[in-house]
Amino acid sequence: LAPWVPVVGLEIHAQISSNSKLFSGSQVQFAAPPNSLVSFFDASLPGTLPVLNRRCVEAAVMTGLALNCSINKKSLFDRKHYFYADLPAGYQITQQRVPIAVNGSLSYSLCIDSKMSQMVTKTVRIKQIQLEQDSGKSLHDDTRSQTLVDLNRAGVGLMEVVMEPDMCCGEEAAAAVRELQLILQTLGSSQAVMAEGQLRVDANVSVHRPGEPYGVRTEVKNINSIRFLAKAVDYEIQRQIEELENGGTILNETRAFDSKLGCTVPMRDKEGKQDYRFMPEPNLPPLILYDAKSLPANMNHQQVINIDWIHERLPDLPSVKREKLVEQYGILPEHSFALLNEDGLAEFFESVVKQTQMKPKKVIGWILNHLLSYLKQYSLTVKESPISSFLLADLLNLLEKKEISSTAAKQVLAELWKGEGKTPLEIVKEQKLELLQDQKELEQICQAVIDGQENEVIMMVPG
Amino acid sequence: QEVSVEVLDHLEHLALVDFRDSEGVERLQKAIQFADQLHEVNTDGVEPMDLVLEDRWCLYLREDDVTEGNCTKELLENAREKVEEYFVAPPGNIPLPKLEERDTFLQSS
Numbered sequence: 228l229a230p231w232v233p234v235v236g237l238e239i240h241a242q243i244s245s246n247s248k249l250f251s252g253s254q255v256q257f258a259a260p261p262n263s264l265v266s267f268f269d270a271s272l273p274g275t276l277p278v279l280n281r282r283c284v285e286a287a288v289m290t291g292l293a294l295n296c297s298i299n300k301k302s303l304f305d306r307k308h309y310f311y312a313d314l315p316a317g318y319q320i321t322q323q324r325v326p327i328a329v330n331g332s333l334s335y336s337l338c339i340d341s342k343m344s345q346m347v348t349k350t351v352r353i354k355q356i357q358l359e360q361d362s363g364k365s366l367h368d369d370t371r372s373q374t375l376v377d378l379n380r381a382g383v384g385l386m387e388v389v390m391e392p393d394m395c396c397g398e399e400a401a402a403a404v405r406e407l408q409l410i411l412q413t414l415g416s417s418q419a420v421m422a423e424g425q426l427r428v429d430a431n432v433s434v435h436r437p438g439e440p441y442g443v444r445t446e447v448k449n450i451n452s453i454r455f456l457a458k459a460v461d462y463e464i465q466r467q468i469e470e471l472e473n474g475g476t477i478l479n480e481t482r483a484f485d486s487k488l489g490c491t492v493p494m495r496d497k498e499g500k501q502d503y504r505f506m507p508e509p510n511l512p513p514l515i516l517y518d519a520k521s522l523p524a525n526m527n528h529q530q531v532i533n534i535d536w537i538h539e540r541l542p543d544l545p546s547v548k549r550e551k552l553v554e555q556y557g558i559l560p561e562h563s564f565a566l567l568n569e570d571g572l573a574e575f576f577e578s579v580v581k582q583t584q585m586k587p588k589k590v591i592g593w594i595l596n597h598l599l600s601y602l603k604q605y606s607l608t609v610k611e612s613p614i615s616s617f618l619l620a621d622l623l624n625l626l627e628k629k630e631i632s633s634t635a636a637k638q639v640l641a642e643l644w645k646g647e648g649k650t651p652l653e654i655v656k657e658q659k660l661e662l663l664q665d666q667k668e669l670e671q672i673c674q675a676v677i678d679g680q681e682n683e684v685i686m687m688v689p690g
Numbered sequence: 691q692e693v694s695v696e697v698l699d700h701l702e703h704l705a706l707v708d709f710r711d712s713e714g715v716e717r718l719q720k721a722i723q724f725a726d727q728l729h730e731v732n733t734d735g736v737e738p739m740d741l742v743l744e745d746r747w748c749l750y751l752r753e754d755d756v757t758e759g760n761c762t763k764e765l766l767e768n769a770r771e772k773v774e775e776y777f778v779a780p781p782g783n784i785p786l787p788k789l790e791e792r793d794t795f796l797q798s799s
Contacts, residue, residue: 245754252757261775262765266758270765282754303740310706312779367781375776378765502704507740512747530751 231434231471233464234441235400236392239407240385241417242361242425243286249360249384250277250320257423261377269382271315276510281532283384284327286416287358288516288537290386291328293410293544294353298534300516302327304358304508309501312376313363321387323505326357327514333390334546335406336564337398346561351403352391361385380424386417392431392441396464397457404428405453409545409567421452428456432463434471442467442477447491449483459484463491548573556580556587565595571609572599575616582620585627593623597637601644613646622651635660693719698796699789706786711795 245255253266268275291298303325306318331353339345363381365374388407394400408426411417419426433444447463450456462484467477482491517523519535543551549563552573558566566573576594580587598619602612622643626636635655642654655661663669698709698718709715741747762775771778789797 247752247754247756247758252752252755253759254756260762262762262777263775264759265761265765267761267765268758270768272768278752279749280754281751284751308704310783312777312783365779366776369781372781373773374779374781375773376779377776502700504704509741512741512744512749514749529753530748532751 229437231464231468232437233395233468234392234433234435234444235394235396235460235464236431236444237390237394237400237404238429238431239388239390239404240361240427241290241388241407241411241419243283243384243386244415244418244425245280245282245286245384247280247282248382249280249283249358251382252278253382255383256379259379261375262379264379265381269315269378271317277320277508279511279514280384281529283358284514284516284532285537286384286414287327287356287386288532288534289414289541290388290411290416291331291356292534292538292541293414294328294331294333294356294388296328296331296353296356298328298516299325300518300521300534301325302358302514302516304511304514305505306508307503307505309503311362311365312374313365313378313381315363315378315381319360319362320508320511321359322357324507326355327516328356329354331356333403333407333410335399335402336560337402338561346564349394349399349402351393351399354389354391356389357387359385359387392433397460400428400430400460401453401457404456405568406545408453413542413545413548430456430460430463432460432467433477434464434467442471443479445477445479445491446481447484448481448494449485451486455484455486458486458489459491462489466491556591558587558591562591562595565599566591569599569602569609575609575612578616579620579623582617583623583627585623590623593619597640601640614640614643618643618651625651625655629662631655631660631662635662691719691723693722695789695796702794702796703786709795715795 242255243249247253248255248266248269251266251268253269254264256264266275268277288298302322304320305323307321307323308318310317332350333353334348334350336346336348339347361380361383363376363378365376367374390403394403404426408419408421411419411426417425421427428450430447430450431444432447433442435442445463445467447459450459463482470477478493481494483494484491516532516534518533522533523531545567549560549567552558552563552566553560563573566576572594575598576587576591579594580590583590598612598614601607601614602609607613619640622636622639625631625639626633631639638658638660639651639654642649642658643651649657663672693715698715702708709718766772766775766777769777786792
């Protein structure tokens with residue numbers, strides 16, 4: 228019997244990095260006193276109206292362009308109705324019929340083996356990107372049987388990125404989301420920090436036999452990190468396979484990932500199939516975007532969004548940055564991935580290369596094998612590194628000039644890590660780590676060692 | 691054409707409206723009949739219109755400045771119950787009881 232084919236699709240919600248919310252002027256900020264960042268509109272008080280934030284539209288256009296999407300010059304807003312305490316209006320303003328961007332793609336890379344030496348590139352299709360409102364936050368107080376509602380997050384702008392079910396396992400899903408995260412951070416359209424809820428991922432998982440139609444899918448929510456995403460997807464695939472092989476069926480349901488137990492469980496509070504009663508948002512006309520050709524002559528600049536203008540100003544995406552690093556410095560592709568995977572590491576590497584005679588191909592080893600492992604061990608970011616690029620370059624220069632050995636350099640590095648302000652040269656002198664270049668001096672030392680170990684030498688010489 | 695009890699019950703669940711009595715249901719049926727007149731117009735090849743002024747209404751774009759918020763006290767005045775500046779809500783949605791289980795006009799119809 229042919230093995231099962233798992234199918235994984237993702238729905239990703241990225242919080243837009245902006246000062247104020249999507250349809251109101253209240254502030255966007257992570258931790259703030261409850262209900263302090265809430266306007267009358269966010270609280271859905273009668274008589275209030277949505278006013279679209281220009282920055283949010285630009286963020287969505289940038290993201291659409293970076294993901295190779297077609298930008299819809301005319302997109303529409305709709306209301307999606309459902310009842311929940313953290314959705315005061317009883318509906319969410321979203322873009323269900325005609326979203327701002329469609330039909331894109333995201334390329335990501337995977338390591339074939341565990342040693343990270345062979346990478347393969349995969350692509351996932353982006354179905355669409357839509358602008359929508361975030362809901363408030365519910366804190367469940369089970370002891371008092373009540374929910375506490377904080378509307379600070381209600382109305383914050385979101386970009387929902389819908390990925391087609393082109394992935395087949397947890398590893399692919401995780402790699403795709405990681406790449407998306409890097410792209411969003413490079414663009415600045417979202418800070419995409421999962422831990423702060425700025426990037427939320429729901430996975431749609433199903434399995435089927437090759438040649439047969441797709442199986443029933445489940446939706447997995449409550450995934451709080453990229454690592455858990457891989458685990459949740461793989462668990463769900465296994466669960467479905469086991470269920471089907473035991474003659475059971477898969478329910479089209481929503482499941483939550485329990486990170487402690489490492490499994491998915493059916494979600495409570497599911498009221499059967501939801502009917503969202505989508506309708507056009509009557510308070511917002513179509514969103515019209517322009518390009519160089521269609522730019523209207525007499526309109527106020529501030530009221531016009533020019534897709535081409537935004538396109539010209541897109542920064543280098545991670546994939547381009549990696550290519551440039553490989554080309555410029557002769558490092559391996561997997562090195563470029565490692566450099567971009569850590570915030571600030573690529574810049575640190577380039578800074579060291581500028582300040583040292585050591586070849587970049589050798590420098591990369593010191594950065595990835597030594598500096599990075601220290602940072603990881605002590606959970607520090609590159610910015611927090613006690614060793615500056617200047618100090619590391621200084622050390623590598625000593626090594627390059629053969630004034631110290633590789634082993635000695637590692638020792639100096641350990642000492643530098645303490646961050647006591649000593650220079651590499653000072654440490655070398657302190658610990659007498661200088662390589663001896665004088666032939667005579669070396670002979671004297673060797674002779675002294677041999678003299679001191681006479682017995683061992685006598686035993687060795689005949690053999 | 692009458693609206694079935696199933697549809698009426700579904701609507702009451704979705705929108706938490708209460709049709710209350712035969713007059714309410716009658717009003718709904720008349721509204722549907724009125725809207726159904728639209729079917730008499732041939733709309734083949736015509737794009738639906740959402741808003742009458744949609745071609746002339748320019749969507750206003752606001753600058754990304756913080757201009758609102760910071761009115762916790764005022765907002766919480768509307769709350770029936772509050773706990774330390776949080777609104778208090780029931781632990782989860784309280785769905786409308788099923789048709790058989792509630793006392794409604796729809797049951798008898």
